[in-house]
Amino acid sequence: MDKKTVFTMYAGQHTIGGVIFTVTYGKDRVLMEFGSAYDPATAVFDAIVEPRDRNWIRDKLKVGILPKIDGIYRREDLGDFPLVSAEETDLNTAVFITHLHLDHMALMGTLSPEIPVYMHHNAQIIERALEATGCGIETLDREYRDITPFEPISVGEIKVLPILCRDTSYYDFAFLITTPDGTIHWTGDVILHSKQADKTIKQMELLKEKDIDVMLCDCTAFMDSVLKLMVPDLDEKKIMPNPAIPENMLSEEEYHEGLFESLKELKGLCVFNYYQREMDMAQDLMRWAEKLGRKCVFEPDAAYIVYKFFGVEPYVYIPDSPSVHREVGAPWRRELAEHSTVVSHEDICAEPSKYMLQNSYPHIMELFDLPNEGAGYIHADGIPIGAFDPAYANMRKIVDKAAFKYVTFFCENYFGHGYPQMVKYFVDEINPRVLIPCHSYNPERLLPKDGIQLIPESYKEYILENHVFSPRDQGGEK
Numbered sequence: 001m002d003k004k005t006v007f008t009m010y011a012g013q014h015t016i017g018g019v020i021f022t023v024t025y026g027k028d029r030v031l032m033e034f035g036s037a038y039d040p041a042t043a044v045f046d047a048i049v050e051p052r053d054r055n056w057i058r059d060k061l062k063v064g065i066l067p068k069i070d071g072i073y074r075r076e077d078l079g080d081f082p083l084v085s086a087e088e089t090d091l092n093t094a095v096f097i098t099h100l101h102l103d104h105m106a107l108m109g110t111l112s113p114e115i116p117v118y119m120h121h122n123a124q125i126i127e128r129a130l131e132a133t134g135c136g137i138e139t140l141d142r143e144y145r146d147i148t149p150f151e152p153i154s155v156g157e158i159k160v161l162p163i164l165c166r167d168t169s170y171y172d173f174a175f176l177i178t179t180p181d182g183t184i185h186w187t188g189d190v191i192l193h194s195k196q197a198d199k200t201i202k203q204m205e206l207l208k209e210k211d212i213d214v215m216l217c218d219c220t221a222f223m224d225s226v227l228k229l230m231v232p233d234l235d236e237k238k239i240m241p242n243p244a245i246p247e248n249m250l251s252e253e254e255y256h257e258g259l260f261e262s263l264k265e266l267k268g269l270c271v272f273n274y275y276q277r278e279m280d281m282a283q284d285l286m287r288w289a290e291k292l293g294r295k296c297v298f299e300p301d302a303a304y305i306v307y308k309f310f311g312v313e314p315y316v317y318i319p320d321s322p323s324v325h326r327e328v329g330a331p332w333r334r335e336l337a338e339h340s341t342v343v344s345h346e347d348i349c350a351e352p353s354k355y356m357l358q359n360s361y362p363h364i365m366e367l368f369d370l371p372n373e374g375a376g377y378i379h380a381d382g383i384p385i386g387a388f389d390p391a392y393a394n395m396r397k398i399v400d401k402a403a404f405k406y407v408t409f410f411c412e413n414y415f416g417h418g419y420p421q422m423v424k425y426f427v428d429e430i431n432p433r434v435l436i437p438c439h440s441y442n443p444e445r446l447l448p449k450d451g452i453q454l455i456p457e458s459y460k461e462y463i464l465e466n467h468v469f470s471p472r473d474q475g476g477e478k
């Protein structure tokens with residue numbers, strides 16, 4: 001049999017994240033990412049419906065959360081679900097994770113533990129700490145393999161080059177896949193206005209030299225609400241390539257300066273709700289607290305991640321919560337107790353202006369016992385993230401009732417994914433033969449320069465042969 005490169009996309013064409021695709025060459029296969037698009041409003045497991053114990057993987061297949069891919073799940077997890085199991089397949093598969101966002105890795109715990117999953121060491125530390133505290137992904141007992149920036153990983157005849165996009169927190173990568181037939185590139189989350197944008201520019205320069213056949217590119221910011229800030233009539237032909245930050249938009253640095261200014265204004269207690277895996281944010285919060293002469297205090301589970309990741313001994317506040325009390329004897333709580341300092345409710349009440357206190361949504365009732373004079377509740381991208389989550393309105397209601405000033409990190413002029421003109425510049429410079437815009441509600445708005453735009457059909461096989469990419473039923477023979 002003549003070997004060919006086969007590409008199949010399973011998810012993520014029209015959603016924010018959840019991009020999943022495979023590249024197969026002969027018996028070798030790479031699976032790119034294993035996350036799920038975040039949409040609490042439509043989730044089957046709505047935090048009330050419980051995942052079952054022995055059936056949790058096949059249930060996810062049945063309701064369509066997991067992609068139906070042969071050779072990646074264990075037979076004991078599949079039961080009689082009609083897929084070839086990991087034990088039965090003759091494919092040699094490896095999985096690659098760009099970074100530790102749920103839309104890129106939430107489902108990786110369902111994969112057969114014999115299939116290698118590559119993820120940066122820092123991401124592994126954070127995931128393990130999350131798992132220890134019960135906040136990790138649902139997962140079988142498994143190991144991860146390290147990614148070293150710019151050190152290619154061979155999966156049989158397929159080569160994967162991890163291109164570094166961010167070297168703090170869990171690290172961020174893009175992946176360049178090379179087979180004997182050509183090149184396929186996946187940007188992961190792409191951002192050109194971050195403090196580390198130089199790395200994305202370097203990625204672009206490297207790809208320009210390589211001659212890219214197929215590129216999958218994140219274009220989250222092409223959705224109506226963000227695009228209209230830069231292109232009011234939403235006409236994609238008016239998205240002109242430009243490496244500069246659009247006039248009315250902020251860089252990551254400007255955005256952070258603005259956040260610090262709003263913290264400075266608070267006279268009383270500062271409570272914050274952040275996303276606990278974001279070690280860059282944890283570091284910023286700790287630095288800001290230090291500058292403002294405040295102590296940065298975390299709830300136990302967040303404190304444990306901070307301790308494991310930075311090796312610092314954090315301040316800890318114990319919320320009055322049955323679940324937090326139940327954990328007291330857990331190994332991670334004992335470990336944390338030895339490496340942290342407890343800040344009591346009395347300490348905070350005595351000098352509220354001396355503290356920045358983390359408060360996660362499950363423990364939001366704590367607000368009613370905390371001093372609220374001149375106090376602020378900083379919504380620093382913690383859960384619930386936005387109005388698309390039904391819990392968001394409830395959070396706002398409780399903050400109002402507790403009479404804390406609501407301060408949001410949400411800013412009209414800032415967005416965490418690449419601004420459209422900058423993404424267009426990145427894509428035009430690389431100028432791939434086939435552009436697959438994805439990770440977006442409006443992928444069709446990212447237009448190629450000279451190549452063709454393709455939104456692949458889910459589960460359809462495309463063949464890459466001698467740098468030509470086409471659907472299997474149009475020329476690509478089986």
Ligand SMILES: [Zn+2]
Pocket residue numbers: 016017018101103104188189439
């Ligand atoms: Zn993403």
